Amino acid sequence: MPEINILYIFQGIATMVASDPLIIVARIVLILLGVAFVYLGAKGTLEPLIMIPMGVGMSSVNAAVLYLSGTTMGTIFLDPMASEPSQLMDVLQINFLQPVYTFTFSNGLIACLVFMGIGVITDIGYMLISPMRSMFIALCAELGTLLTFPIAVAMGLTYKEAASIAMVGGADGPMVLYTSLILAKDLFVPITIVAYLYLSLTYAGYPYLIRLLIPKHLRGIKMDPKQIPSFSKAEKMTFAIISCVLLCLLLPVAAPLFMSFFLGIIIRESDVKPFVEFISGPVLYGSTFFLGLLLGVLCEAATILNPKVILLLFLGITALLISGIGGIIGGYIVYWTSGRTYNPVIGIAGVSCVPTTAKVAHKEARDANKFAVILPGRWARAFAA
Amino acid sequence: MEYFWGSVKLMLIVYGLAAFIAMLVAWVIKLIFAGIRRQRVSAATKVDASAPSEAKPAGSASGKVV
Numbered sequence: 001m002p003e004i005n006i007l008y009i010f011q012g013i014a015t016m017v018a019s020d021p022l023i024i025v026a027r028i029v030l031i032l033l034g035v036a037f038v039y040l041g042a043k044g045t046l047e048p049l050i051m052i053p054m055g056v057g058m059s060s061v062n063a064a065v066l067y068l069s070g071t072t073m074g075t076i077f078l079d080p081m082a083s084e085p086s087q088l089m090d091v092l093q094i095n096f097l098q099p100v101y102t103f104t105f106s107n108g109l110i111a112c113l114v115f116m117g118i119g120v121i122t123d124i125g126y127m128l129i130s131p132m133r134s135m136f137i138a139l140c141a142e143l144g145t146l147l148t149f150p151i152a153v154a155m156g157l158t159y160k161e162a163a164s165i166a167m168v169g170g171a172d173g174p175m176v177l178y179t180s181l182i183l184a185k186d187l188f189v190p191i192t193i194v195a196y197l198y199l200s201l202t203y204a205g206y207p208y209l210i211r212l213l214i215p216k217h218l219r220g221i222k223m224d225p226k227q228i229p230s231f232s233k234a235e236k237m238t239f240a241i242i243s244c245v246l247l248c249l250l251l252p253v254a255a256p257l258f259m260s261f262f263l264g265i266i267i268r269e270s271d272v273k274p275f276v277e278f279i280s281g282p283v284l285y286g287s288t289f290f291l292g293l294l295l296g297v298l299c300e301a302a303t304i305l306n307p308k309v310i311l312l313l314f315l316g317i318t319a320l321l322i323s324g325i326g327g328i329i330g331g332y333i334v335y336w337t338s339g340r341t342y343n344p345v346i347g348i349a350g351v352s353c354v355p356t357t358a359k360v361a362h363k364e365a366r367d368a369n370k371f372a373v374i375l376p377g378r379w380a381r382a383f384a385a
Numbered sequence: 386m387e388y389f390w391g392s393v394k395l396m397l398i399v400y401g402l403a404a405f406i407a408m409l410v411a412w413v414i415k416l417i418f419a420g421i422r423r424q425r426v427s428a429a430t431k432v433d434a435s436a437p438s439e440a441k442p443a444g445s446a447s448g449k450v451v
Contacts, residue, residue: 128418131411139404146400153392162392235421239414246413250406 011066015073019065026301027062034059034296047200047356049285050173050292054196057296065300077297080106080189097297105294108181110287111174112260117284119264120276125231128239133334133342134350140333141350143326144169148319155311160184165312168195169319171202172352173291178257189298190309194316196295202320202356206348209324210364214344218335220369221343233269240265320351327351343374 007014016024037055041048061077068074078097082088091098104110127134145166152162164180164187176195180188210219244262248255267275298304331347345365349358365372 128414131414132408135407135411139400139407142400142403146396149396150389150392154389159392159395231418235418238417238421242413242417243410246410247406 012063015065015067019073022305023301026305027065030062030299030301030304031059034062034299037296045204047203049288050196050295051200053289053292054296054299057293058299059296061297061300065302073302075297075300077300078294080298080303097294100290101294104287104290105177106181108178108256110291110294111178112256113283113287114174114291115257115260116264117279117287119261119266120268120280120284122261122265122268124236124239124265128231128236133338137327137330137334137347137350138352140330140347141323141327141352142170143329144319144321144323144351147322148315151318152311152315155315157308157311157315158184161187161308164188164191165194165315166319168198168316169323170352171199171320171323171357173199175257175352177291178254182253187306187308187312190304190306190312191316193295193299193304194309194312196292198316198320199356202324202351203360205320206324206351206357206360207364209321210328210345210348210360213325213328214331216368219343219345219365219367220372221335221341221365222369222372223341223343223374233271236269237266240269323351324348327357343372346374 007017016027019027034055034057037046037051037058039055040046041051041055057077061075064075064077065073066075076095078095078101079091080101082091082098088102092102104113146169148166148169149162152165153159157165160183164176164184167176167179168191170176173192173196177188177192180191184191240262244258247258251258264279267279327347327350328344329347330350331342331344334347335342335344343365345361347361348364349361351357362374365374
């Protein structure tokens with residue numbers, strides 16, 4: 001009877017036993033963290049659309065480490081470091097998520113698809129109501145991006161790495177992914193994971209920041225709906241196409257993101273229903289699903305264990321915190337300059353993350369005063385009802 | 386230290402540029418809508434102006450009939 005090596009059969013355990021103690025601890029922690037993400041996502045504490053696939057991917061990839069050849073350990077999920085053409089051709093035929101990663105993730109396509117989906121579900125009418133105020137608040141809410149950059153440089157990161165992690169202050173996942181892919185390819189995995197982890201925490205953290213910095217009577221300020229003009233579809237499309245061309249002309253590096261976002265807006269406003277349903281449904285949710293899954297799978301202990309991860313965790317939360325404070329300061333400035341008629345909670349909605357921070361602002365205003373709805377469309381519907 | 390101050394300078398330049406572009410886009414929006422509104426007002430004025438002159442012949446014609 002041939003000799004049976006139990007550890008050879010159960011390679012997930014064999015590789016864990018044979019690994020460096022630090023890797024063993026990291027694998028166990030990441031498996032548990034993945035399970036926690038699934039639980040907190042399903043419960044609604046964290047963003048479920050990202051956290052459920054990410055948690056499953058994270059737990060599975062750290063459990064499924066095996067011997068690829070001889071003593072080389074790895075997984076058959078994907079290899080983010082494969083870049084040589086012959087190596088890439090090999091892994092494309094072996095790793096089941098490699099095609100999705102190579103053809104959509106590492107070239108930024110998935111970020112563009114998410115942006116297109118966001119464009120289709122975004123009503124720019126709210127921004128057009130008061131473009132100067134909107135832009136001013138957005139600039140204030142980028143304070144975290146601004147200040148985190150020199151802080152990161154002072155802590156030893158290069159300019160490109162510092163710029164990539166500072167982008168977390170813009171609270172926009174696809175943007176962080178896109179920037180880190182261009183500027184800091186070696187660090188893009190931990191930076192993107194830190195970004196998405198914190199972005200899902202804005203749901204939980206920003207309400208406390210709002211309550212801490214804005215007293216209840218100001219959170220409950222009612223906005224006057226009579227001051228809100230409406231814009232026709234043609235006006236919104238005119239704005240979208242002109243802005244798209246102008247921004248592509250000024251910043252060609254970010255042109256794929258601009259084009260995707262404004263294309264989404266134009267499709268929404270042109271009312272091409274099959275495209276609207278396709279992009280806001282299968283494209284957006286499909287991209288979000290694979291984005292979450294790939295982020296989780298990229299959290300393999302050997303890949304993520306980078307001495308800079310602790311630093312990135314600190315800088316990410318700093319960027320988001322300062323951006324939140326900046327947004328609220330912007331909200332206060334507009335409140336004072338508008339004759340105290342503007343709800344300063346709107347400032348937090350400037351911290352991008354398209355619907356998330358706006359939803360947080362809306363909910364906080366409603367909690368303070370049930371008539372103080374600050375999203376005009378819903379306000380109108382709530383009053384009509 | 387020089388590297389750090391370089392990053393501060395870079396930060397200020399990039400922020401200045403971002404602020405300029407943001408305000409430029411805001412002005413573009415304002416200009417577009419100012420143009421659209423002006424066009425609407427002039428179109429409405431034309432309609433108002435042409436409405437009585439179109440109504441007159443109709444009125445006089447009906448007057449003649451009566």
